[in-house]
Amino acid sequence: MRREVTLRDVAELAGVSSRTVSNVVNGYANVTDHTRERVQRAVEQLGYRPNVLARNLAQGRSGQIAVVVPYLDTPYFSELLQSVIRAARVRGYNVLIDQTDGDPEHERAFIAHGSRRLLFDGVIFSPLGLDQQALADRDPTLPLVILGERSSDGSFDHIGIDDVAASRQATEHLLDLGRQRIAAIGDQPYATGEAAQRRTRGFREAHAARGLTPREDLIISTPRFNRPDGARAMAHLLDLPEPPDAVFCYSDLVALGAIRTLVSRGLRVPEDVAVIGYDDIEDGRFSNPTVTTISPDKEAIATTAVERLLLRIGSSTPPEGLEVRAPHRLIIRESTAGRATGTI
Amino acid sequence: MRREVTLRDVAELAGVSSRTVSNVVNGYANVTDHTRERVQRAVEQLGYRPNVLARNLAQGRSGQIAVVVPYLDTPYFSELLQSVIRAARVRGYNVLIDQTDGDPEHERAFIAHGSRRLLFDGVIFSPLGLDQQALADRDPTLPLVILGERSSDGSFDHIGIDDVAASRQATEHLLDLGRQRIAAIGDQPYATGEAAQRRTRGFREAHAARGLTPREDLIISTPRFNRPDGARAMAHLLDLPEPPDAVFCYSDLVALGAIRTLVSRGLRVPEDVAVIGYDDIEDGRFSNPTVTTISPDKEAIATTAVERLLLRIGSSTPPEGLEVRAPHRLIIRESTAGRATGTI
DNA sequence: CTACGCTTTTGCAGCGCTGCAAAGCAAAGC
DNA sequence: GCTTTGCTTTGCAGCGCTGCAAAAGCGTAG
Structure with missing residues (x-):
């Protein structure tokens, strides 16, 4: 592998100092058109490419x-x-x-x-x-x-x-549909689960605003926010004596997993259980059914x-x-x- | 922002040359335990961290x-x-x-x-x-x-x-199910579509091996391999006078898009139309229905x-x-x- | 003709590290 | 006792670039 062309090579060919070549290459002011042209010609002729590593080190x-x-x-x-x-x-x-x-x-x-x-x-x-x-x-x-x-x-x-506001909005949407038993999937009631907890807060606030209190056994926590978690949590919910008629999922993946469980058990979405997600990923726009969601910009x-x-x-x-x-x-x-x- | 600790600083503290410090840091052989220890102590004491940029430049x-x-x-x-x-x-x-x-x-x-x-x-x-x-x-x-x-x-x-073999296998699977009119979505009959063309080749070979010839109007080409492409292509196929009863999609995303169209038109997958994808992405394991696919390792x-x-x-x-x-x-x-x- | 102020160009040091080859040193051999 | 051998350690140059400050050039004014 032959040596790369350096500033110095260009300088030599153009008959100027390497510093001047640097000035031209970086577009610094105060270079006469005449010099600039000569340098540029030399740069092209030699196929000079700045060495990013060296530049970075110097800078x-x-x-x-x-x-x-x-x-x-x-x-x-x-x-x-x-x-x-x-x-x-x-x-x-x-x-x-x-x-x-x-x-x-x-x-x-x-x-x-x-x-x-x-x-x-x-x-x-x-x-x-x-x-x-x-x-x-x-x-x-x-x-x-x-x-x-x-x-x-x-x-x-x-x-x-604004996680709290968005979650409240999502929950309100389900309440507006007249759902009575709304579940939440994705809570993380421990130190590192701040985001999840904010969503749970929004979930509770939406209920409170209408004088309701969510059933605690319908708030399911999951280690992650992915499809398997959603599928599992939904299965658990469906096994409850009084399963939910709507679910607020803390991510679209969770929602997709939940929907998967619902459909595979022969339930209809949203007729039997309405599902809302969070994130607005592309998957949710093409799934069956498509997923209602909170879309962050x-x-x-x-x-x-x-x-x-x-x-x-x-x-x-x-x-x-x-x-x-x-x-x-x-x-x-x-x-x-x-x-x-x-x-x- | 105070200056970072350098090799030289460490060398000075340890009372050795900077080259020796470098040797220790890089785990080069031939350093006495005694020296190594002194250097390591100095490194820790100063919190020395090699400068990756400089190392890279030198190397x-x-x-x-x-x-x-x-x-x-x-x-x-x-x-x-x-x-x-x-x-x-x-x-x-x-x-x-x-x-x-x-x-x-x-x-x-x-x-x-x-x-x-x-x-x-x-x-x-x-x-x-x-x-x-x-x-x-x-x-x-x-x-x-x-x-x-x-x-x-x-x-x-x-x-x-082996795209050709995999595609043949996928198509054979559909043929084994007794499907008569198998479509293919994702062909790209132009210079840069090599991969797509190999899949089409496998598609044809599978037919040929059973003395069949695929209908040309069932081979749909798409610019990309994503959901919207799949959805559109499927819509087109369904509008044909004699629509397919199975589809080989050149990616799982295409398959998901196609399924979306099928379901939204009230068709059943796989009863009315069987769909097979390619890539084995997680989405296909949780979609409704889940997607049969070619899974590359x-x-x-x-x-x-x-x-x-x-x-x-x-x-x-x-x-x-x-x-x-x-x-x-x-x-x-x-x-x-x-x-x-x-x-x- | 000298002085001054401005623009353009230059030289040098140095970013922090490693490659290379030489120097130092201790143990072993003659 | 002196040379050889082999392991450790060192010094220096240089990777290719930019910051800095000084030098050079140049037009204008005194």
């Missing part, structure tokens, strides 16, 4: 941001990632992806003073099992934006939708996350930690409204 | 591999990526992910002599619209492993399942891809381009076998 930055998610194969995350990658690329950043498998140790390692540091200039982080302690122990110099769970302590930005979340992170990376005095509420809306589909609502 | 490698896929939110790719990331991490490599949106220009740019080069030591590439020309024009020094489509010209490795594909790539990266004389056939199998679920087959 002390990496030009990469890391995005850390629990699971890459969860549609919600892959859809979100897609937008993040686009947003980052536009701004000249590469995206390094890491999945933690929800392992708290792994999550902790990622934001702690790490050997991987310097490989990325900042982190967009969607934690799952991260406790307050781990956040406190984190590398304070690492620009950080957190998605989803938890709220900011002022030293980082947090972006998410993923594009907004991704773009804002990248923007805030780059802002942090760029400024020496870190900006105030921001609490950003991304928009969301309720999308009504067949799993609550019935076939009438139609297709996509 | 002329980046410690990163790029994985390039058309769409990140396609479950097949995100499931595959998940395995690739794990395999790479075990071997000390980070994964840089890029999506091309299937844009041929973008794909081309990625393997051409690129400015991004040096950011990664090699590429695992799953092309969509890449023609032979682009492959020929590629940076010959870039270690490359290609997934899915196309076959190797000897200068890179190619890993995929994704774990094997991912692991092999990473291994071959690192082999290429590691050796100065590039190994012979390998054509690897990963295993696959037919998984029969409800969309062809009916409810009897049960759950997951």
Whole structure:
């Protein structure tokens, strides 16, 4: 493998200093047209390509941001990632992806003073099992934006939708349909389940607002928010003496799993049991039935996350930690409204 | 932001040369226990962390591999990526992910002599619209492993399942069920549609083996392999004077889209129309009905891809381009076998 | 003709690490 | 006692680039 062309090679051919070539390549001001042209000709002639590594080392930055998610194969995350990658690329950043498998140790390692540091200039982080302690122990110099769970302590930005409001809205939708026994699948009544708990809060609030109290045995907790969890939880609910006639699922995957169980037991959705999900992933738009859901504005979340992170990376005095509420809306589909609502 | 601790700082504290510290940190042989201990103590005391950037620059490698896929939110790719990331991490490599949106220009740019080069030591590439020309024009020094489509010209490795055999198997399964009018959704009768064409070949071969000829109007081509494509194609098929009684879909997403259309028109799957997919994504295991599919061994594909790539990266004389056939199998679920087959 | 202010160009040091080859050193051999 | 051998340790150069500050060029004013 022959040596790559360097700045110096170009400089020699163009008859200028390597610093000048650097100036031209980086589009710095104050280069005469004459010089610029000569350099550019030399660059093209030699096929010069800047060595990103060297540039980064000299600049002390990496030009990469890391995005850390629990699971890459969860549609919600892959859809979100897609937008993040686009947003980052536009701004000249590469995206390094890491999945933690929800392992708290792994999550902790990622934001702690790490050997991987310097490989990325900042982190967009969607934690799952991260406790307050781990956040406190984190590398304070690492620009950080957190998605989803938890709220900011002022030293980082947090972006998410209003989980309580969205959950209340979802539950109200079921109540509006006249359902009497509404279940909730996805609660996580332990320290790291903040997001889940906020959804449960919304669920309770919606009931309370109408003078109702949800049955405690209809609030099912699940370790994750995936299809098998949903399927299992639904099976459990159906085995109750008085099973629910509607279910609020804390993710679309849970909803899809639940629907699967319902259908395979010969029940009709929504006639026998209405189901509502959360996340608005593509699957829910093509499933049978299609899934009513809370749709967070993923594009907004991704773009804002990248923007805030780059802002942090760029400024020496870190900006105030921001609490950003991304928009969301309720999308009504067949799993609550019935076939009438139609297709996509 | 205070300066980071460097090798030199550690060296000074330990009273040795920085080179020795480097030797200890990298676990090189021939360091006396005594020295090693002193250095390690100093490392811990100062909280030293190697600067990956500098190391990479000095070594002329980046410690990163790029994985390039058309769409990140396609479950097949995100499931595959998940395995690739794990395999790479075990071997000390980070994964840089890029999506091309299937844009041929973008794909081309990625393997051409690129400015991004040096950011990664090699590429695992799953092309969509890449023609032979682009492959020929590629940076010959870039270690490359290609997934899915196309076959190797000897200068890179190619890993995929035997599409023709798998497709024949899928079609045979439908024929075995006694279906008379079998459609195929996903053909791509143009230069960049090699993979699709191989599936069509298997489809035809299965028919031919029984002295049958598929009806040409039942072979539908689609631009992509996603749900909307499948839904549209199925709608078209149902509008034919003599619609099919079985469909071979070139991806599970296409199958899910097709099923969606069938169900929304009040048809029963598989009684009225049997559907078989390809890829074995999780969605198909929880849909209604669950989807019979060709299941490629994704774990094997991912692991092999990473291994071959690192082999290429590691050796100065590039190994012979390998054509690897990963295993696959037919998984029969409800969309062809009916409810009897049960759950997951 | 010198001085001054501005733009353009340059030289150098250094980012933090590793490759290389030489130097140091202790044990073994003659 | 001196050389040889083999293991440890070291020094230096350099990966390719950019920050910094000084130097050079150049037009205008005094």
